[in-house]
Amino acid sequence: MKETQQHLLNTFLSLVKIDSESYNEGKIQAFVAGELKKLGCRVQVDNAGKKFKTTAKGNVIGFLPGTIKSAPFVLVAHLDTVTPGNGVKPLVQKTEITSDGKTILGADDKAGVATALELVRYLQTRKLPHPPVEIVFTLCEENGMGGSKNLDISLIKGREGLVLDHEEINDLLVQGPAVNTIEVTIKGLAAHAGVCPEKGISAVEVAAYAIAQMKLGRIDKETVANIGLIQGGKATNIVTEEVYLKGEARSLAEAKLAKQTAHMKACFEAAAKKFTKKINGKICCPKITFNVIKRYSAVNVSKTHPVVKAVLKAAKEQGVIIRANASGGGCDANVLSGKGFTLPNLGLGVRNCHTVHEKLLLKEFFAAFEIVLQTVLNYKK
Numbered sequence: 001m002k003e004t005q006q007h008l009l010n011t012f013l014s015l016v017k018i019d020s021e022s023y024n025e026g027k028i029q030a031f032v033a034g035e036l037k038k039l040g041c042r043v044q045v046d047n048a049g050k051k052f053k054t055t056a057k058g059n060v061i062g063f064l065p066g067t068i069k070s071a072p073f074v075l076v077a078h079l080d081t082v083t084p085g086n087g088v089k090p091l092v093q094k095t096e097i098t099s100d101g102k103t104i105l106g107a108d109d110k111a112g113v114a115t116a117l118e119l120v121r122y123l124q125t126r127k128l129p130h131p132p133v134e135i136v137f138t139l140c141e142e143n144g145m146g147g148s149k150n151l152d153i154s155l156i157k158g159r160e161g162l163v164l165d166h167e168e169i170n171d172l173l174v175q176g177p178a179v180n181t182i183e184v185t186i187k188g189l190a191a192h193a194g195v196c197p198e199k200g201i202s203a204v205e206v207a208a209y210a211i212a213q214m215k216l217g218r219i220d221k222e223t224v225a226n227i228g229l230i231q232g233g234k235a236t237n238i239v240t241e242e243v244y245l246k247g248e249a250r251s252l253a254e255a256k257l258a259k260q261t262a263h264m265k266a267c268f269e270a271a272a273k274k275f276t277k278k279i280n281g282k283i284c285c286p287k288i289t290f291n292v293i294k295r296y297s298a299v300n301v302s303k304t305h306p307v308v309k310a311v312l313k314a315a316k317e318q319g320v321i322i323r324a325n326a327s328g329g330g331c332d333a334n335v336l337s338g339k340g341f342t343l344p345n346l347g348l349g350v351r352n353c354h355t356v357h358e359k360l361l362l363k364e365f366f367a368a369f370e371i372v373l374q375t376v377l378n379y380k381k
């Protein structure tokens with residue numbers, strides 16, 4: 001094993017032994033800030049930790065000065081893990097690292113954290129010409145991306161780089177959907193269903209009518225929508241007064257997401273109109289409350305973007321085939337894309353993440369490091 005690989009492995013093993021489930025990132029935040037300082041970086045910790053309940057103060061940002069004139073290259077990885085992530089006992093085998101089967105391994109995303117730390121060490125010891133590098137270690141990615149959502153981007157100068165938080169090395173995620181969560185409350189009018197149903201407005205019927213008119217499922221190549229939850233009603237003899245629905249829409253194109261969201265709203269409003277009626281001489285209209293929560297923005301990096309091209313070139317040199325792909329989910333790249341960053345997401349050789357069968361394939365992990373290294377070395381802007 002090469003010296004760099006041994007360092008990378010040791011750093012990874014130290015990291016996974018630190019408990020850092022989401023909201024408990026205090027210890028790992030202190031550890032990585034200390035490591036970055038030891039490696040000669042200027043380190044700042046923002047105040048993102050005040051925005052949600054966590055043991056950490058904030059996201060960690062490490063600044064490595066460049067030896068060539070260029071905008072900084074940004075590397076992003078997250079410090080938190082899913083559960084069960086406490087007391088990880090990594091088992092190093094010939095070709096992979098696993099946990100003991102009782103916990104996750106935490107390669108998601110400590111493989112990324114280790115890669116960024118080792119990159120800094122490598123650049124500092126080899127005296128190679130390189131651009132400035134800004135390392136961003138975020139909190140709470142696994143639980144709604146609280147860290148990147150509250151990241152103090154005024155501290156960061158670079159706007160291009162890589163997120164190191166994906167599984168297979170053969171995937172470079174350049175597209176990811178923007179997502180809206182949709183919450184709807186329909187308020188009808190309760191009445192005795194046996195005695196005077198004409199005096200009621202059934203929120204169930206309003207909901208059913210709205211959904212029947214709605215385009216759902218696969219809308220087009222880039223857009224999907226779903227109503228995932230319906231709650232309401234009290235008894236069979238009561239015209240249902242209130243129904244609560246929850247759904248979502250996703251699209252790789254922000255404009256299409258806005259269009260689909262507006263369409264869903266319009267269906268509920270049309271249903272409310274349809275079920276408006278006169279009761280005891282008074283016009284009664286079901287009330288619709290339609291709330292949209294923007295979960296995250298779309299990632300849409302051109303396949304000809306210099307960072308993408310540099311990654312593909314470096315991969316080829318490593319004998320690795322990487323395809324620029326779209327993802328169906330979201331990560332820090334989506335949130336930061338909404339804040340003006342261009343960050344394709346590179347796979348690091350992780351498998352079965354979010355399970356106790358999670359593992360890190362050493363061959364891919366080491367190749368990914370070389371790809372990141374070459375991409376950074378070739379970056380100039």
Ligand SMILES: [Zn+2]
Pocket residue numbers: 078108109141165
């Ligand atoms: Zn992750």
